Amino acid sequence: MAEQETMIKLDGLKKYFVVKSGLIKTKKQYVRAVDEISLEIKTGEVVGLVGESGSGKTTLARVVLGLTKMTGGDVYIDGVDLAHASRQDMKKLRREIAVVFQDPLSNLNPRQTVESSIMRPMLIHGVPKAEAKQKAKEVLDMVKMDQRYLNSFPHQLSGGQLQRIAIARALALNPKIMILDEPTSALDVSVQAQILNLLIELQEDLHLTYLVITHDLNVIKYISDKIAVMYLGRLVEFGTTEDIAKNPLHPYTRSLMASAPVLDPRLRREDKELLKGDPGSLMKIGAGCRFADRCPYATEECKNSEPEVTYVNEHHQVNCYHPLGEVK
Amino acid sequence: MSKKKEKANKPKKVILNQRFDDTFRQCIHNSNFMIGFFIILSVILIAVFSGVLEPYPYDEQMVGPRLEGPSWEHWFGTDNYGRDELSRVIEGSKLALWVAFLGASVELALGITIGLAMGYFGKWVDRTFSFLTDLTWCIPGTILALAVVTIIGKGLTNTIIAVSLVAWAGYARPVRSKTMSLKNMAFIETGRAFGESSRAIMFKYIFPNVVPSLIVMVSMNLPGTIMSTTTLSYLGLGSQPPSADWGLALSDGMKFISRAPWLSIYPGLALVYTTLGFNLLGEGLRDILDPHMKSQ
Amino acid sequence: MGEKLLELKDLSIDYKIKDGYLSAVNKVNFTIDRGEVFAIVGESGCGKSTLAHSILRLLPGGNEIVTGEIHFKDEDLTLVDQERMEHVRGKEIGMIFQNPLDSLNPVFRVGDQIEEALLLDDMSEEDAYKRVIELFKDVKMPDAEERAKSFPHELSGGMRQRVMIAMMLSRNPELLIADEPTTALDVTIEAQILEILKQMKKEFNAAIMLITHNFGLVAEIADKIGVMYAGEMVEQGDVFEIFENPQHPYTKLLMKALPSGTKNDGRLQTIDGSVPRITEKKPECRFANRCPLADEKCRTENPPMEWISDTHYCKCFHLGEEEK
Secondary structure (H helix, E strand, O other), rough: OOOOOOOEEEEEEEEEEEEEOOOOEEOOOOOOOEEEEEEEEEEOOOEEEEEOOOOHHHHHHHHHHOOOOOOEEEEEEEEEEEEOOOOOHHHHHHHHHHEEEOOOOOOOOOOOOOOHHHHHHHHOOOOOOHHHHHHHHHHHHOOOOOHHHHHHHHOOOOHHHHHHHHHHHOOOOOOOOEEEEEOOOOOOHHHHHHHHHHHHHHHHHOEEEEEEEOOOHHHHHHHOOOOEEEEEOEEEEEHHHHHHHHOOOOOHHHHHHHHOOOOOOOHHHOOOOOOOOOOOOOOOOOOOOOHHOOOOOOOOHHOOOOOOOOOEEEEEEOOOOOHHHHHO | HHHHHHHHHHHHHHHHHHHHHHHHHHHOOHHHHHHHHHHHHHHHHHOHHHHHHHOOOOOOOOOOOOOOOOOOOOOOEEOOOOHHHHHHHHHHHHHHHHHHHHHHHHHHHHHHHHHHHHHHOHOOOOHHHHHHHHHHHHOOOHHHHHHHHHHHOOOOHHHHHHHHHHHHHHHHHHHHHHHHHHHHHHHHHHHHHOOOOOHHHHHHHHHHHHHHHHHHHHHHHHHHHHHHHHHHHHHHOOOOOOOOOOHHHHHHHHHHOOOHHHHHHHHHHHHHHHHHHHHHHHHHEEEEEEEHHHOO | OOOOOEEEEEEEEEEEEOEEEEEEEEEEEEEEOOOEEEEEOOOOOHHHHHHHHHHOOOOOOOOOEEEEEEOOEEEEOOOHHHHHHHHHHHHHHHEOOOOHHOOHHHOOHHHHHHHHHHHHHOOOOHHHHHHHHHHHOOOOOOHHHHHHHHOOOHHHHHHHHHHHHHHHHHHOEEEEEEEEEOOOOHHHHHHHHHHHHHHHHHHHHOOEEEEOOOOHHHHHHHHEEEEEOOOEEEEEEEHHHHHOOOOOHHHHHHHHOOOOOOHHOOOOOOOOOOOOOOOOOOOOOOOHHOOOOOOOOHHHHHOEEEEEEEEEEEEEEOOOOOOO
């Protein structure tokens, strides 16, 4: 891989939510949904963000999309400082980042035709109507959908078709970055394969940068160049797909990979190294490592203070006092 | 490949037609809807052709003897000024529809805008207007409207505005909750992500998805508006003489209730007929457009 | 293997719709032995859930027509009366669903919900409570005593599914029907639930009918698989045989559509077209319109059941042929 420029850079990103509880004496509590996350995504890279529910992966995506304000830290997208972006910069960013969400049906406005759904982003950004109409046809072609669907309404289409249209709309403004939030989770296996292949093709042809969020480990391994693993708001490990899949350093990454179903009954293991307990709650986070309660290698140190990010090599970072490599 | 797609597309078109057919068929088979529809249609036709239908000018005095019972010349009898009651009841239908139209417009404009803002912005906007809607909830509407009329002055239009200023809350609440459930849906987040303004999100994205339930709400709420306005007219704050308003007619008729009951009965029946029509129409529409509510 | 517990013979389910019938399940045959895990795999709309629900007569609405036989132990469940069916549902066949929150009563503590069923069996309150705690420990519920006092909304998805399994275990069913039991759960929790199911099978010799779209689950736990497509069981057999040597073009394509490597190892196989809506039953292979091997015969004749081995059959005219 040649040296590439940085497209997205998160530096100590924090997003806290305030929760008030109690009737008379209100107690303010912070939910640290995303806490001190630093990572870099290069132009043309596909980064998979994986984590269980409550890990903060969707919140992270919403911050990058500018849908919610960060609490602290810095986010740079294509050279723009998100926290201090001017209106002009924001407008530029909105053109450059596109998003596709999970649920095919709610991805599109149920009362708009496919054509007006696709044209809408272009019209907002001042593309003339005739040009937008032409472009709508082009992007529909790009996602391999027939133009007859331009006048259809969402309820007339299947999940796979809807997801293609959501992707077409995302492409309408020639974005540089696509954020894909569980793009295939609601689809059947055979349709999922079509959409995944389409996404890879588009990424390669248009040299897009992808941030793919999913809980499906097999999907993430298939589509990503690099994988970022989140656990309760922290980034526990970030590295190339190969490193994460074959040589995970964080105990959580390792158990996560072990939990992924293997598509071969012969590799069925009787005694899997299973994680015990539930992921826990963001509301109850102690001083130590957030994974300490479930970690088989946890020590006093882990329970008392949070580990810092360690760089194993240029492309591999891990957030653990006892990375598994050392244990060996 | 394209052939296959064509095949896959065809049945869907049929389904679309079926959906339309289904709605149409459901309308025809829904007796509430059909009865309500024909009642309201008849009221509209009467109002439109009132000029032709009224046997005498509604406000001309002494077209017959005073306080005479129903007869061949005067089907609904005459009032204390010798005006033809039938003509007056027919003329009143125009006013009733005007009340329905203006009332619904003002209520909707307020209710939708405020409801959308409450649901979309939340926080203090929601808290402030929630307080107001709660207020209209716990003070009887008519009394509140009475207070408003005394401030802005008598007259039918003012009365309608007063009633609407109270009744918008009936729309704002459901619009608010629908907005709250819609605003986190993916297509809205996507819209925001590509730079859609808040106003566009509210009126281009959320509003069209609220419309179907609004249609039902309007026809369910209209009888209330008509009744409240009638009440205010009855109390002498709404339409002023010589208006043919049914509420006013009821109030005038009360003075002669024992001598000339027809002066109260016919406007009263007209009122019942119209509000019943809207109610039935609303119930029918609810069954057709809102299947979830039907099952409850 | 063991003794035969459930046998379906030519089970068909049709839905009456406005202008005719919709064939949801067509002539499905299979048997499940005691202590065996039988997985029914297929994509949405293949009829797998309808099939599972029909066994316990849990289909929603009155406009379905079930034909064929469902033999459970020594009776035909399609013929038994309502009272008997209720007994079967409670005691002999248990069912768990995808979303456990819907299956639990939100206003009662979860421990009490299980206890209630036990009390009906003339168990003393004290014993029932002990049994609940025991069951919670069986399903590896953390802090069993504490959790028994929780309300459903206070529990995580994984814990709720554990409660459902505990509730089912309390009746010692001989057969468990699990309809997408882990679809709503995180992977690490999914793995834990799978372990519990495996343990149930081992310790209680329970038979499990697993309904899923997830081949990973099947590979992990099943003894036998049936692959369903558009209401028909197109291939059935021993799990090792099917994973090693899938025969039906649909099974083959589906397995190649599953991501297992990286994009650099080659692209995923896709299947063009979509599942047909079957409104008339005519002799044909229902996969013909999407099958790369389909010819005229596939469109006009029912493919027969071809036995590849004693434990593996497939319904296809073109066994052994490769895509041209």
